Amino acid sequence: MAAKKPAAKTNVSGEELQKFYREMLLIRRFEEKAGQLYGMGLIGGFCHLYIGQEAVVVGLEAAAEEGDKRITSYRDHGHMLACGMDPNGVMAELTGREGGYSKGKGGSMHMFSKEKHFYGGHGIVGAQVPLGAGLAFADKYKGNGRVTFTYFGDGAANQGQVYETFNMAALWDLPVVFVIENNQYAMGTAQQRSTSSPDIHTRGESFGIPGEAVDGMDVLAVKDAGERAVAHCRKGKGPYILEVKTYRYRGHSMSDPAKYRTREEVQKMREERDAIDHVRQLLIDGKHASEEDLKAVDKEIKAIVSASADFAKESPLPAAEELWTDIYAEAT
Amino acid sequence: MATEILMPALSPTMEEGTLAKWLVKEGDSVQSGDILAEIETDKATMEFEAVDDGVIGHILVPEGTENVPVNTAIATLLEDGEEAGAAPAPAATPVASAPAQAAAPAAPTEIVSQADLTPDWPEGTPMKQQTVREALRDAMAEEMRGDENVYLMGEEVAEYQGAYKVSQGLLDEFGSKRVIDTPITEHGFAGIAVGAAFGGLKPVVEFMTFNFAMQAIDQIINSAAKTLYMSGGQMGAPMVFRGPNGAAARVGAQHSQDYAAWYAQIPGLKVVMPYSAADAKGLLKSAIRDPNPVIFLENEILYGRSFDVPAMEDFTIPFGKAKIWREGTDVTLVSFGIGMQYALEAAEKLEEDGISAEVIDLRTLRPIDYDTVLKSVMKTNRCVTVEEGWPVGSIGNHLAATIMQKAFDYLDAPVLNCTGNDVPMPYAANLEKLALVTTNDVIVAVKEVTYR
Ligand SMILES: Cc1ncc(C[n+]2csc(CCOP(=O)(O)OP(=O)(O)O)c2C)c(N)n1
Numbered sequence: 001m002a003a004k005k006p007a008a009k010t011n012v013s014g015e016e017l018q019k020f021y022r023e024m025l026l027i028r029r030f031e032e033k034a035g036q037l038y039g040m041g042l043i044g045g046f047c048h049l050y051i052g053q054e055a056v057v058v059g060l061e062a063a064a065e066e067g068d069k070r071i072t073s074y075r076d077h078g079h080m081l082a083c084g085m086d087p088n089g090v091m092a093e094l095t096g097r098e099g100g101y102s103k104g105k106g107g108s109m110h111m112f113s114k115e116k117h118f119y120g121g122h123g124i125v126g127a128q129v130p131l132g133a134g135l136a137f138a139d140k141y142k143g144n145g146r147v148t149f150t151y152f153g154d155g156a157a158n159q160g161q162v163y164e165t166f167n168m169a170a171l172w173d174l175p176v177v178f179v180i181e182n183n184q185y186a187m188g189t190a191q192q193r194s195t196s197s198p199d200i201h202t203r204g205e206s207f208g209i210p211g212e213a214v215d216g217m218d219v220l221a222v223k224d225a226g227e228r229a230v231a232h233c234r235k236g237k238g239p240y241i242l243e244v245k246t247y248r249y250r251g252h253s254m255s256d257p258a259k260y261r262t263r264e265e266v267q268k269m270r271e272e273r274d275a276i277d278h279v280r281q282l283l284i285d286g287k288h289a290s291e292e293d294l295k296a297v298d299k300e301i302k303a304i305v306s307a308s309a310d311f312a313k314e315s316p317l318p319a320a321e322e323l324w325t326d327i328y329a330e331a332t
Numbered sequence: 333m334a335t336e337i338l339m340p341a342l343s344p345t346m347e348e349g350t351l352a353k354w355l356v357k358e359g360d361s362v363q364s365g366d367i368l369a370e371i372e373t374d375k376a377t378m379e380f381e382a383v384d385d386g387v388i389g390h391i392l393v394p395e396g397t398e399n400v401p402v403n404t405a406i407a408t409l410l411e412d413g414e415e416a417g418a419a420p421a422p423a424a425t426p427v428a429s430a431p432a433q434a435a436a437p438a439a440p441t442e443i444v445s446q447a448d449l450t451p452d453w454p455e456g457t458p459m460k461q462q463t464v465r466e467a468l469r470d471a472m473a474e475e476m477r478g479d480e481n482v483y484l485m486g487e488e489v490a491e492y493q494g495a496y497k498v499s500q501g502l503l504d505e506f507g508s509k510r511v512i513d514t515p516i517t518e519h520g521f522a523g524i525a526v527g528a529a530f531g532g533l534k535p536v537v538e539f540m541t542f543n544f545a546m547q548a549i550d551q552i553i554n555s556a557a558k559t560l561y562m563s564g565g566q567m568g569a570p571m572v573f574r575g576p577n578g579a580a581a582r583v584g585a586q587h588s589q590d591y592a593a594w595y596a597q598i599p600g601l602k603v604v605m606p607y608s609a610a611d612a613k614g615l616l617k618s619a620i621r622d623p624n625p626v627i628f629l630e631n632e633i634l635y636g637r638s639f640d641v642p643a644m645e646d647f648t649i650p651f652g653k654a655k656i657w658r659e660g661t662d663v664t665l666v667s668f669g670i671g672m673q674y675a676l677e678a679a680e681k682l683e684e685d686g687i688s689a690e691v692i693d694l695r696t697l698r699p700i701d702y703d704t705v706l707k708s709v710m711k712t713n714r715c716v717t718v719e720e721g722w723p724v725g726s727i728g729n730h731l732a733a734t735i736m737q738k739a740f741d742y743l744d745a746p747v748l749n750c751t752g753n754d755v756p757m758p759y760a761a762n763l764e765k766l767a768l769v770t771t772n773d774v775i776v777a778v779k780e781v782t783y784r
């Protein structure tokens with residue numbers, strides 16, 4: 001973990017900081033609400049919260065352009081909110097209702113939005129990595145200048161298909177940014193217990209893929225790195241690896257007894273490195289916002305999240321007939 | 333207003349738990365993220381965190397209480413400044429315990445009474461002799477000419493012209509953008525192809541043989557077959573996975589497996605297994621145009637075999653339409669792929685013994701043309717299935733079950749399944765012969781069901 005205190009950046013506008021603050025806070029409050037609904041039995045199965053990692057997607061989305069694609073694992077709520085998907089549709093998918101993005105048939109781990117170029121939501125650790133390179137393959141084939149952000153975890157980074165993909169992505173110069181969200185744990189396994197060398201971003205070296213480590217608790221650093229990566233891809237130079245060092249505050253999923261790390265470790269991260277607090281401080285210190293302004297933002301976000309929870313509770317269960325739809329596409 | 337803190341569900345299966353320990357007391361200020369209590373679930377002791385800021389009002393369930401049902405109010409939380417005595421807010425919205433669920437609707441009925449017996453091509457169409465290999469190549473070339481988004485990828489498909497020469501000439505015509513040699517990375521390139529299909533292309537993935545597709549089966553099933561459903565119809569994988577399947581000759585256990593029954597089990601996939609060159613061509617063209625992932629199972633031994641192929645432009649064969657190769661009255665033989673060779677040979681020999689066999693080639697295993705099979709069995713009252721794969725969970729098993737359910741009263745004998753034997757494929761020539769299904773197996777089975 002890059003433990004240094006993030007330096008205050010001056011070359012960033014108040015407007016942009018406010019946007020980051022808002023987007024990160026939306027994810028955090030949304031996830032807290034999802035945790036609550038899970039506790040009430042309204043959300044079932046596995047539910048992996050993104051709390052603590054908000055700066056990663058928010059920073060990278062700031063480096064993306066319209067038409068760029070993204071794909072990730074089951075820890076996907078933050079990615080969906082950050083690319084502009086409707087919180088109501090996401091929450092209703094968590095509760096398995098008709099109004100969810102997948103009509104209730106995908107659940108927390110399997111959601112998609114063609115409109116927002118969000119390609120899931122994948123429950124098999126590492127499977128999204130070749131899929132993401134394939135999206136980039138299609139874009140290169142069409143020559144449309146688009147870039148795909150392919151997110152995966154420090155645990156997923158040990159899957160063989162990741163290296164198969166690195167090889168082909170480099171061989172074919174695919175415009176894909178591999179974003180390794182290193183939150184230091186894969187379920188209960190700390191990175192040093194599963195990973196032979198700590199610097200995952202160097203794992204592209206033997207394929208000729210440049211990589212860098214990024215402070216994932218600093219949204220500005222993430223955005224900067226994202227811009228470098230995207231520029232590399234758009235120039236036709238092939239893939240780029242960002243190992244974003246981050247931290248998840250909550251358990252792996254809702255049913256995680258969290259015995260593999262100390263309470264103090266989590267508390268220390270939250271107190272010293274929280275990405276939202278960091279931007280909050282920059283806003284206040286730079287006089288871009290007053291406490292009052294931020295309270296108003298908090299209130300507005302709370303209202304959005306509560307509305308999404310209401311929608312997710314009220315949306316009906318999918319009709320029984322839905323059992324038999326969407327198995328095969330009809331020829332057009 | 334005071335809100336209730338409810339006993340949380342902390343695992344997918346938890347219905348009640350023990351409130352082991354309170355870590356806060358009445359009057360304590362808490363922030364979201366602070367641990368309120370330790371709760372024992374059926375699996376572990378877990379910490380329970382506050383999700384809102386506030387002050388603990390009343391503790392309603394003392395520590396040490398066992399069997400506290402999920403969603404019981406265990407404490408009240410006051411907003412800053414509120415009195416601890418304030419009455420708790422009315423119980424939170426009663427949890428929508430999933431509204432009563434009606435019984436699952438029956439599958440949209442797949443079996444209609446009318447079998448489609450129309451010919452595959454108009455009578456009088458000129459025919460030409462072609463090998464299965466050439467027919468497959470022509471099908472790909474024609475579809476690639478017609479649709480820019482169709483491309484071929486796989487090991488040795490381009491410069492080497494195909495490990496079995498199926499893609500002969502395609503690199504020359506379409507160039508290296510559309511005919512792509514991959515590294516030996518089945519899992520990886522299958523995943524890339526599925527992603528490319530999500531992204532709007534129509535990949536044709538050649539596996540050098542389907543034995544190696546086991547490396548990629550996660551991407552085929554979990555990513556290609558299931559995404560349309562999991563996305564509520566938003567996106568799927570219009571693509572073809574093709575290559576030789578089943579036993580070649582003398583290549584041993586790891587290179588000689590028939591995967592027909594495996595893939596036929598998966599909703600979301602379509603599965604094709606042609607026998608003749610005309611079917612190979614017409615079905616591969618349909619597969620490439622199909623908006624779903626299609627498993628196209630070829631056979632190395634059949635590649636070099638010649639058949640009549642209609643010499644017509646844009647000739648396709650629809651999925652789910654079996655072909656009756658021979659009409660007969662005494663027994664129905666149902667097969668597909670190389671099994672057809674044994675079924676047809678057996679029918680010929682049986683004729684010499686005065687037994688008239690009807691021979692049906694299923695051609696596609698998902699969907700399966702049940703109608704044609706049932707109609708035939710209702711006529712002959714006997715059925716023998718023939719396939720190269722293993723006996724347990726075979727296509728024949730499935731057909732036997734279906735025939736029993738739909739045409740029980742028509743049967744004069746049990747349906748018999750001729751399959752490969754239940755062993756890994758041996759190398760020795762004599763043992764390999766013993767492991768495979770043979771024409772003689774079919775004849776013996778037919779004599780059994782016709783009581784001769
Ligand atoms: C192929 C596969 N193996 C195991 C699992 C079970 N599993 C789900 S998440 C996970 C840990 C992954 O950790 P990481 O990649 O670091 O992602 P994070 O959860 O930290 O975001 C495991 C082992 C799975 N879903 N898929």
Ligand SMILES: [Mg+2]
Pocket residue numbers: 153154155181182183184185186187
């Ligand atoms: Mg991790």
